[in-house]
Amino acid sequence: MKRIFAAAAVVLLSTLGAAHEPLPPGYGELGYALPAPGSYRLPPLGRAADGEVLDTRGETRSLGALLDGRVTVLSFIYQSCHDTSGCPLATTVLHRIRQDTAREPELAERLRLISLSFDPDRDTPEHMAHLAHNFRFVEGGSDWLFLTTASQEKLQPILDAYGQAMMRERGPDGEETGDLAHVLRVFLIDSERRIRNIYSPSFLHPDLVLNDVRTLFAEAGPDPAHAPAHTAHAATAGPGDDKTGYERPDYRTRSLSLAVRRGRPMDLLANLQDPPLGLPPVPVPADAPVTQKTVAIGRKLFFDRRLSLNGTFSCAMCHIPEQGFASNELKTAVGIEGRTVRRNAPGLFNAAYSAPLFHDGRETRLEHQVWEPLLAANEMGNPSIASVVEKVRRLPDYRGLFEDAFGRGPDMETIGQALASYERTLNCGDSPFDRWYYGGEPSAIGDAVERGFAVFMGKGGCVGCHLIGPEHALFTDGRLHNTGIGYAASMAREPTTRRIQVAPGVALDVAAALIGKVSEAPPSDLGRYEITRDPDDRWKYKTPGLRNLTLTAPYMHDGSIATLAEVVAFYDGGGVENPLLDPSIRRLDLSAREQTDLVAFLEALTGRCDDLVADAFAAPVGDASADDPPWWE
Missing domain, CATH: 1.10.760.10 (Cytochrome c-like domain)
Structure with missing residues (x-):
């Protein structure tokens, strides 16, 4: 193979050692003491995206499924990269992580490394298999997957979701050189598919990454698979009892019993x-x-x-x-x-x-x-x-x-x-958006979030109702609007059957008449009209704030929309037409990429809420008992 990325770590380091430019810290010793694992928090930075990828055998895999259940370090690379602050650095750091975890089997089993090519035209499954073979001389260590995609079309939504911008470089004659221009970002993703840290070249070091990995493990408690059967493990759960994928038959709950959670009071x-x-x-x-x-x-x-x-x-x-x-x-x-x-x-x-x-x-x-x-x-x-x-x-x-x-x-x-x-x-608060917009941290968000913010402020017109101020943002005008959701529910005809999900991946079509016999009739809901009795207030509901939306699905006053992508699609279509539709609701005609970017922006509004949840777990729970005095005596 002519294009070897640095066939093995020894070759890679010797090549880089000859370079004249200063090497990023990840190639050497860290140079400073790290805090104890678990002594600090890594707030969720948004959801890790799914996508269709190919493994080294050319078989189609779900990236999301590969992320489920393990802490993952995800890097985007391409084999012909020669930038010492780019792909070679990411691969060197992952190689050293694998070496270190070879000495800690329990840590290795709970950690996965993924290198995903963003040059599918050149990095075929065969090429990625060859690259994987070059790093197999380490015995044990974390599972390290080398992936690519079937085409640039399959790859692009993944790059967009992770804010990975890249372009092909051209020579003086205008012809493509084969090199890609990109900014290295490596993602730390927890077992619930939440991004918990994003490393740039200045902060990408195996010791730092492993310290963060151990911090995530300290947060989640010991691996139940390795805990003694008679010992309940303790865990501090964060916000977002994630039900992603519940409609699939392979769904596995990530929820923890109240008995094994531990709280932590806060001020x-x-x-x-x-x-x-x-x-x-x-x-x-x-x-x-x-x-x-x-x-x-x-x-x-x-x-x-x-x-x-x-x-x-x-x-x-x-x-x-x-x-x-x-x-x-x-x-x-x-x-x-x-x-x-x-x-x-x-x-x-x-x-x-x-x-x-x-x-x-x-x-x-x-x-x-x-x-x-x-x-x-x-x-x-x-x-x-x-x-x-x-x-x-x-x-x-x-x-x-x-x-x-x-x-x-x-x-x-x-x-x-x-x-x-x-x-x-x-x-x-203190969301990635806040740290970028109010805190002046350029690296707090990715390109997709920044593009989504532009849609929010411009073509989408979202800021008209979800206000943003110069020093703070509540993302609401505090007013009530008719978007058509309530109107559609009021005017909808009763279906003859309803689909009822009874278990992960199991849904039944049940006759509506049968449901009606055993349940209360759905109450009518005319919104603000019920308070004012003003006919113009029919189906008006309060503008919600947009902070922490990733934690609070489903959406709308009646919970009728399940995902943020569906919310964006609803507004893109102009709501539901009715005589009292708010004049600010109109068709947006956003492109697929603009909708995806807008969702990325909304996801970046989730703040650091873990301490509030941990405090709630520490609160006393008042349960009724036979000794409670009756109030009426």
């Missing part, structure tokens, strides 16, 4: 007083000050099942911390005794900034809002304010808490203030 008040990058100061009413004590009571109430009529249902059962304080399981929420709730449970991250409240904007303060689910017959089912107040008054573990925090016992006002205090601390 919630500090998260209110010094909100994360990208968020403005938190508005706190003068008559409802937030203190450590009021937050602690509100946190306790939020997870207390005893606040429902029959002691089985807490606020956290619709607003699930690891699911973005929303519910990824259901289009619309389910309340006490399985009762139907007609709207999607909104996420509570950054609820402090939300006004008005509810999808129809019927409340203006969190202190007031919290009472509606407590009293709704189809949510927590309490018959009256007094029933809740008296229940809290009589529970021994609340004795003295309200008096200490508020100067008086539980009542309608102090219970509302306590729950609102906790909700005002659930502020999650």
Whole structure:
């Protein structure tokens, strides 16, 4: 073979050693001490994309399937690259990682290395097999896959999704030289297919990468496959109880039982007083000050099942911390005794900034809002304010808490203030977008995100309703709009059958009449009209903020859209035509690439929320018992 990338690491290093230009740090010793693994956090930076690739035997594989279940280091290379800060560096670093993991079999089994060519015209499966053979002299170590694609058309969506821009260089005569111009990026991807770090040449070093890998393992706990059968492993789960692929028969859950999760309390008040990058100061009413004590009571109430009529249902059962304080399981929420709730449970991250409240904007303060689910017959089912107040008054573990925090016992006002205090601390920003736009970090996002931002601000017109300010962004105008979603639901004809998914990859077509016999009829929903009785307000719903969207699927007020790609496609098509359609809703005619880029931008709005979730896992859970005093005596 004429084009060998550096047949083996020894040849590669000797070649580079002769170069006159300074070598990147990854070729030598790191030169500084690293923090202990697990002593720092690696926030999710977005979803790792799927794509159709070829292995060294020429067989078609799913890149997403290769990423599932293992921590992965993914690099994009091409064999004829001669830039010492490019592909040779990535391959050298992966080779050294494989050497190091050969001495740690348990680490090696949980880590995968992938080198994917972005020159499929030259890097055929045969060429990639030859390259893989050159690095097989290391015994053991992490699995290292060398992949390519069937064509540039198959490769391009993958490059776009990972922000990997490249172009073919040309000589003085204008003819292509065969070389590619690109900027090296190596991706660290966790076992749930979330990107957790992106390394540039200045920071790509095997010791640093392995330290980050060990940090991810410390976060997830020991590998269940190697844990003793009688020992439950502990884990701190982050936000996003990911259900990606649930429709496939090969779906494997990544959820952890409550019994094996460990919490980690955080300073919630500090998260209110010094909100994360990208968020403005938190508005706190003068008559409802937030203190450590009021937050602690509100946190306790939020997870207390005893606040429902029959002691089985807490606020956290619709607003699930690891699911973005929303519910990824259901289009619309389910309340006490399985009762139907007609709207999607909104996420509570950054609820402090939300006004008005509810999808129809019927409340203006969190202190007031919290009472509606407590009293709704189809949510927590309490018959009256007094029933809740008296229940809290009589529970021994609340004795003295309200008096200490508020100067008086539980009542309608102090219970509302306590729950609102906790909700005002659930502020999650410092997303990749924030670090790029407000923090001045050019490498915080990739090219696809930057292009998506341009679509958001320009051709897409999204910024008209999802506002961005010079110092912070809430991505909402706080107004209500008719996009046609509610209209379509109101006017839709009842189908004769409905497809019901009963297990991963298993769905049944069930007669709608049969479903109707055993279920409650779907309630009508006219949106803002139900509050104002103004006919022009039919099917208007509040503009949601766009932060942390990757954690809070499904989308829209009724949970009718499952993915961000489908949301973008809905708006690209101009919503659903109806007489009251908001004039800002129009056809966009975005290209496929523009839609993909826009999704990449929306994914880059997910902030660093892990600590809030870990704190929620550390909160006490109030469960009903036979010793609880009844509120009515």
